[in-house]
Amino acid sequence: MADRYATLASHADFRRIARSRIPPLIFDYFEGGAGDEMTIHENETAFAAVRLPQRVMVDMSAVETAGDLLGEACSMPLALAPIGFAGLMCRRGETQAARAAEAAGVPFCLSANAICSVEEVAQAARRPFWFQLYMMRDRDVVVDLLRRAWDGGCRTLVFTVDLAVPGIRRRDIRNDLFGGTTPAKLLSYACHPRWLVDVGLRGGPHTFGNLAPYVAKARHLAGFGGWLMRQFDAGVTWKDIAWLRNQWKGRLVIKGILDRRDATMALDAGADALVVSNHGGRQLDGVAPTAVALPAIARAVGGRAPLLVDGGVRSGQDVLKALLLGADGVLIGRAWAYAAAAGGEAAIAALLARFQVELRTAMTLAGFADIDTIRDRRIPPASDVMPCDKSGPNI
Amino acid sequence: MADRYATLASHADFRRIARSRIPPLIFDYFEGGAGDEMTIHENETAFAAVRLPQRVMVDMSAVETAGDLLGEACSMPLALAPIGFAGLMCRRGETQAARAAEAAGVPFCLSANAICSVEEVAQAARRPFWFQLYMMRDRDVVVDLLRRAWDGGCRTLVFTVDLAVPGIRRRDIRNDLFGGTTPAKLLSYACHPRWLVDVGLRGGPHTFGNLAPYVAKARHLAGFGGWLMRQFDAGVTWKDIAWLRNQWKGRLVIKGILDRRDATMALDAGADALVVSNHGGRQLDGVAPTAVALPAIARAVGGRAPLLVDGGVRSGQDVLKALLLGADGVLIGRAWAYAAAAGGEAAIAALLARFQVELRTAMTLAGFADIDTIRDRRIPPASDVMPCDKSGPNI
Amino acid sequence: MADRYATLASHADFRRIARSRIPPLIFDYFEGGAGDEMTIHENETAFAAVRLPQRVMVDMSAVETAGDLLGEACSMPLALAPIGFAGLMCRRGETQAARAAEAAGVPFCLSANAICSVEEVAQAARRPFWFQLYMMRDRDVVVDLLRRAWDGGCRTLVFTVDLAVPGIRRRDIRNDLFGGTTPAKLLSYACHPRWLVDVGLRGGPHTFGNLAPYVAKARHLAGFGGWLMRQFDAGVTWKDIAWLRNQWKGRLVIKGILDRRDATMALDAGADALVVSNHGGRQLDGVAPTAVALPAIARAVGGRAPLLVDGGVRSGQDVLKALLLGADGVLIGRAWAYAAAAGGEAAIAALLARFQVELRTAMTLAGFADIDTIRDRRIPPASDVMPCDKSGPNI
Amino acid sequence: MADRYATLASHADFRRIARSRIPPLIFDYFEGGAGDEMTIHENETAFAAVRLPQRVMVDMSAVETAGDLLGEACSMPLALAPIGFAGLMCRRGETQAARAAEAAGVPFCLSANAICSVEEVAQAARRPFWFQLYMMRDRDVVVDLLRRAWDGGCRTLVFTVDLAVPGIRRRDIRNDLFGGTTPAKLLSYACHPRWLVDVGLRGGPHTFGNLAPYVAKARHLAGFGGWLMRQFDAGVTWKDIAWLRNQWKGRLVIKGILDRRDATMALDAGADALVVSNHGGRQLDGVAPTAVALPAIARAVGGRAPLLVDGGVRSGQDVLKALLLGADGVLIGRAWAYAAAAGGEAAIAALLARFQVELRTAMTLAGFADIDTIRDRRIPPASDVMPCDKSGPNI
Ligand SMILES: Cc1cc2nc3c(=O)[nH]c(=O)nc-3n(C[C@H](O)[C@H](O)[C@H](O)COP(=O)(O)O)c2cc1C
């Protein structure tokens, strides 16, 4: 673990540093979510509410966190979730994250809305990374992006389906995130000189690296706004996924499943794997936390395809809980975003090391010598509805 | 959405501004409720506790929030609840609200205890609005008010039944709201000059516009106190509703139902529609929150009449939740009162636009293309008692 | 309602004033309880968790809170609980309370450990009051006290059984309540000059009026300590109650029942009525709140004897809830203690008026025209264990 | 009870003093635990959630807290849990604790990782104390320690099994507890002069008294770090316990059982008694609180061996609750650590006196005249899963 970050004991410590480093406007964009942010909160508390077993006197002399994640050998069943604008957290953020993930032996997933292009990341990384996309109105753009991802070495496509329209994020509205530059905003940047130099002055170009070729005359992020909005396609259905399936010969992962019926439909449409996700509480506030939704989906999938989960995973213990609830692996979003903002590649490396030692320790104390043992031992909860899961009705 | 209010992202933002603008005494009157204000709080938390579905890859290219509300075409299934004294929030508050509602395409309901008379509102509005009344001891006054409402174009009468006696509102007692003018009160007004000019100086006359004709020599609000108190009639029964039914040839909506037996009796007495309501927690503290009471009432009504609900509806997501719990539409009370106090008509317009975009987004992400689909999909909860609804017994 | 207290809207308002008036040491004695004070807290929250019905269009033109309480006509089904040392809250506190209760038409119960003797209270009151006692090791004292109570006009004896040993009250330990006078204590008294004059200078003699005759040489409260401690008799059993039954020809009320088996045994031993009580959380922290214990006890008693309840009753709504849970009336303890400390007789009168108007309003809005109707309508909960009453096991 | 501590009414009061006396770094080591410290918190709240009975008119003239604990006569069913580094709380802390326990008539358990050696404690104590050990890689060390413990008079061996690897304690990471001396640390020591003199200057030698013979050249605590880490043996299984069973002819207590299957296996491996423990929340955060795990384990053990429990026991009431949940006795950890830091032997004595009077009072008010009666009356909960124990699933 990088020495400078040795005393950061959890994501909360990275968060604290991140908060002091980057302008509130940007921090709010990363941290916040839809509506009253209940779902963000519940994603975390749902993992907290899961009980781990404590088992003793089991031979734990060789605990192994490594294993297969979607056909790739990984040091632990975890990948970095796609985060748009990650290049605003630290200089060329996606590239730094890809390098940290590679060193730690876990997959990095590049967002379609990244600052760094797939080509730039491919240059920096030796290990193949994952590429995330969502359906755009202009299907030629989709096809071209798939080609570029493939050329960049990506063999796993994470296709996000919970983004028919952008969620309503109140922090961004209050901060007027997508409005023009104001003196107040400039002042806020000036109050964070470290970030200003690292990202503002040395971190350019500030465009969406993947999308820039398709947007005429867009030299700053603001210029992309209208184009992006027009590309959202609320009319996409499973048929389009079937079309996509034909376009992409690599592994197709559908991200944004929260309903077991959708899980089945995704598999029917040709998905190779699923991510149980509510987009980290950034889309529709008030939906089920992922740790609550996961078991029923795992039962519906019944082992036909690997199942990942994200939302609220904040420690190695949470990774173990996710596996016990039925997942084969997790994505972490905000956790690595905080680390990136706190210290770039080195901080992300420290965070990943932290997760791994936590996972190994948790496995040891719970009596699981390796990932397969966890999978074998998990007990499917008896019913779809978690006991006393919430006071209100599930509709 | 009016530009000035573009960064107000939720009712809480309007509330904050309202709070700074109007004297605490008045603010407390609007915000507060009966007893320990548990029911106010639970009205909100009961909606918060409802889980929304997240569905993906459903064709949402044409999401439509518009539909029929009690036989009227509306832009969304929502109306402005009757609020007494709304003219104290901003100059001629009821008139401003009526105009904002009309522009937004939703019904406005004028309170019997409004500052503006039904004639004044009728003058300002082109679209027919709703009129709210409760039984007064002097039935001639009731008959005359019904006539005036009809002449003013009202075709929907919202008859409030949960007001046999006024609730005991501790904030008002502590503030001595209905006591005489004191130096402390005057000072408090003086500390809110904007309100003082807008409402105090330019917002007169400060009488109950609807009731003034019947109250001899009442030139100020204080003069109405005794008269109003004497008009409360705790002896009203369903027989009086039958009598009322004969007096009013328009649509009769009974507001203040929280028990399924009362729902049935209201329909038997000739009601065309019901509002599930605990008067926004202003009457009896400790009753069921409306979101908890609604499903059982919806089952009892069984589609025989439209069902509205109010109490704690604070966002477009809450509107969707109300429909999923069995309602055909909602009323919003405090939400528009806050907006009115924050900025009159323009602010109410901004609030309503916010609700609509929230509702549309929530419908899109939950997979409901229109209001009828929501109604079709709602699953009646299995039992009358919500799971784990509350720790104590329901009596 | 006394004008000076007209803006005090709940017990919390009286409490605030009390807190500013009397020395913290004394305030803590009145307010605090055993252990972590969980039971005090839960006594309140258990009432808060009970749901009241909202019923409409029921003829409420003549709501009546008055009725019979243990054979006495009362203006509402409520009595002032016995409070030891009440004379420390205001000058001759028990006498003031007795007068306020009499004026309000409710019974006052004098504590054995009162400052004012039964003779002094008898002098001040015209209406017979209740007398509270617990078993003392010296049975001659018991017999003599019974005789004096009878001579003072008391016909109802409230015999407290949950006091085998005094509870461990941490505030009192921290404050060294029963230790000697220290400069810190004197300073604290001096900082409350109003109380110092009212109680300290003019409120004497500061002895236990009822017990003084039996304690040689006790001129100050401190002198009673050892005597009182020696009188606690942990060996008392139902046989002693049978003996007591023979000594007392008036009404015998057993106070301190929390277990239905004890309820039955109390009736078998000759009790005329019971008080479900955990001594206001002052004895054993962690027992059931009374509102939770009440229904099962009511079922066990099955109407064979009147059932009172105390602990956490803070408003007229709580009185209605108690009746709906199976009680025939309530005692209030701290509520009147706060009022007494806030303003003596007048404040207690104001508090009682507040309770009555709250009870009447709650009855009106819940559709109960009189006390008997409440009793008829209450639905015994289906099972002994309240639904989701608490997360832990009941042993 | 020592006079100086007479106004300390609960462990929280001792804690407050401890906190002001010892450097934060050390305090955090004692107080903190693994992960988010949820389990520490839940250990406490699980006891708080248990309901005690209130029974009256049972002959309680002779309540007796004394009884047998693992074959030893004790003044109450409680022992001091093994605490590593206790000599950092006050001068020769383990010796002071042993003396206080002896005087109070309860067992003291010496940690393998104590500052004072078994020989030093044996010198100070007359009553045999317990010795705690965990498996070390070097079995010769284990054998030698067993011999020394036996020679020191120990007849009860508490063998800790929940320590396959050390838990991840975030406070210690943040404080860089095991890192080198820094100016900040020195300053923090200097700010606590009382501790500096008592422990730092006069409290030496600062080595692990029990382990020093085996560690070459270790003169300061820091020198032990590497050696200790190498001794952790994650490969230990029940077979090693069987081996241990042969090495130790005294009583063998297995500490760290949280799963009923492990309980059975421990008995099969020859354990004479068990301690239900999650190591006070210091090992794996998120496991069941001990009060929740206890009943099922008690059922599995079925009286075949005595069962102790620790974790979150903070008062005499908690001791009674533990017995009612199925334990035969408790260990207290942090409670005595706080007292030791607050005032050494005298403070521990005061704390133990407090526990005993609390236990006696609780027994009296709950109607249990002695420990055996408690055991007879406890009702095994109907099912393994506590009602509504937690919102999440138990895996
Ligand atoms: C700032 C931010 C940007 C995100 N951008 C994307 C994105 O571009 N594409 C995507 O599929 N998911 C995106 N997500 C969602 C994440 O991939 C992931 O689902 C979520 O962060 C998981 O929840 P967690 O943050 O609680 O770990 C984003 C999340 C955050 C916080």
Ligand SMILES: Cc1cc2nc3c(=O)[nH]c(=O)nc-3n(C[C@H](O)[C@H](O)[C@H](O)COP(=O)(O)O)c2cc1C
């Ligand atoms: C300040 C205020 C005044 C009100 N006046 C009336 C009224 O005159 N007549 C009526 O039927 N309801 C009245 N109500 C109740 C509302 O119509 C509605 O039922 C309630 O506000 C809904 O709860 P909400 O505020 O949480 O949305 C009033 C509510 C408030 C907050």
Ligand SMILES: Cc1cc2nc3c(=O)[nH]c(=O)nc-3n(C[C@H](O)[C@H](O)[C@H](O)COP(=O)(O)O)c2cc1C
């Ligand atoms: C300061 C104080 C003194 C009390 N003294 C007595 C007493 O002398 N005898 C008795 O039977 N109960 C006594 N009680 C208990 C009350 O009678 C009553 O049971 C309790 O206060 C009810 O709870 P509440 O305070 O929440 O209303 C006392 C309570 C308080 C708060």
Ligand SMILES: Cc1cc2nc3c(=O)[nH]c(=O)nc-3n(C[C@H](O)[C@H](O)[C@H](O)COP(=O)(O)O)c2cc1C
């Ligand atoms: C500072 C500290 C050091 C401890 N050291 C040991 C130890 O050396 N051996 C052991 O078996 N348990 C150890 N424990 C665990 C305790 O024996 C006991 O299980 C735990 O403290 C009980 O929880 P409580 O602190 O909530 O009472 C330690 C606990 C603490 C707080």
